Amino acid sequence: MSHPIPVDFPPALEVFGRHRSVRFFLPDPLAPGDLDLIVEAGRRAPTDAQGHMYACVRITDTILRDRLATLCADQQHIRDAAEFFVVCLDVHRLRRLIEYRGREWGMCARIALLYGATDATMVAQNMLVAAEALGYGACYIGAVQNNVDVIAQELNLPPGVLPLYGLCIGVIDPAHYPPLKPRIPRDLCFFENSYPRDFSAQALETAYAAMSVKRDWLDSIGVYFATGGTMGRREPIMARAWRQQALDPQPME
Ligand SMILES: Cc1cc2nc3c(=O)[nH]c(=O)nc-3n(C[C@H](O)[C@H](O)[C@H](O)COP(=O)(O)O)c2cc1C
Structure with missing residues (x-):
């Protein structure tokens, strides 16, 4: 059975029902x-094995913010938002803690x-939901991956x-409050006991x-995920960044 959205969320969950990515902000703090x-x-947020494997870098320097916006596909909402964080996975601090005590x-x-x-995403999503619950708008910026090696530096x-x-x-x-975007049907994402053999x-x-x-x-997903799309173009940049940040998985056997 398909479950169209929006469903009627009770007041306690209403913040989830009104989520939309906001890209137009007033110049207010x-x-x-x-x-x-x-x-x-x-x-x-929960943290796997209490590892706290995340770091969030708040960007308050306007020149740096502008440079990051340029590096992230020149998205103006990065410049306009009251706050902008670069959300990172982080095992550097955890390693320091382990080695500091001699392990x-x-x-x-x-x-x-x-x-x-996983850890970083739970933190970020808690922040997004908290911001939206307080009445603010928020938007993730995956285009960080367009120049992730440079941004890390x-x-x-x-x-x-x-x-x-x-x-x-x-x-x-409020002049640019976006409409709710749809989601693909629930029964294509939530399964009972086993994954379907195929999608008819x-x-x-x-x-x-639905979409x-x-x-x-x-047209939308093709721009990102089909051959020649944005995601494929990010791959070599991400590979370079993973090597640069000593996070490149080594082949096993
Ligand atoms: C990991 C991630 C990266 C995203 N990157 C961008 C981005 O670079 N720029 C942007 O305007 N929106 C970005 N978005 C927002 C998505 O476009 C948005 O969530 C999606 O279109 C669904 O719309 P909704 O959030 O309004 O429901 C990103 C979302 C996620 C979860």
């Missing part, structure tokens, strides 16, 4: 104390990449620290039907 609330909400560092790149990305990131994405948070410009043509069409609002959804 967050209200006093709100940034601390958002950061503390982030810090309360040998025993972790490898696969764990760092997977668990670090700009931020003086040591080996073991890798930018994942940016996070804009700011005061919503009919099932795939339900996804296109093709203003234009065919293939």
Whole structure:
């Protein structure tokens, strides 16, 4: 059974029901104390094995912010948002803590990449939900990967620290409040007990039907995920950054 959105969320969950990525911000700061609330909400996220494998770099230097915006596909909302964080996976600090007390560092790149990305994403998403609950708008910036090697250097990131994405948070410009975007049908993503053997043509069409609002959804995902798309072009840059930050997984056997 397909579950169209929006569903009616009860008041406690209403913040999830109204999420949309916001890209137009008023030139206002967050209200006093709100940034601390958002950061503390982030810090309360679960963390794998208590490793805290994340770092968030708040960008307050306007020249650096402008440079990062340019490096991230020149996205103006990075410049306009009251706050901009570069969210990173981070095993550098964890390694320092282990070695500081005389133990040998025993972790490898696969764990760092997977668990670090997981930890960091939980922190970032807690921050996004907290910001939205307080009435602000937010937007992730995956285009950090367009120049992730350069950005790692700009931020003086040591080996073991890798930018994942940016996070804009700011005061919503009501003149440009975006509509809710659809999601693909629930029964294509949530399964019971086992993964389906295949997706039927009919099932795939339900996804296109749900997602093709203003234009065919293939135009949107094709730009990113089809041959020659943005994601493929990021691959060599990411490979370079993983090597540069000492996070390149070594072949096993
Ligand atoms: C990891 C990640 C990276 C993203 N990168 C960008 C980005 O670089 N620029 C942007 O404007 N939106 C970015 N987005 C926002 C997505 O475009 C947005 O979440 C998606 O279109 C769904 O729309 P909604 O968030 O309004 O529901 C990103 C979202 C995620 C989760």
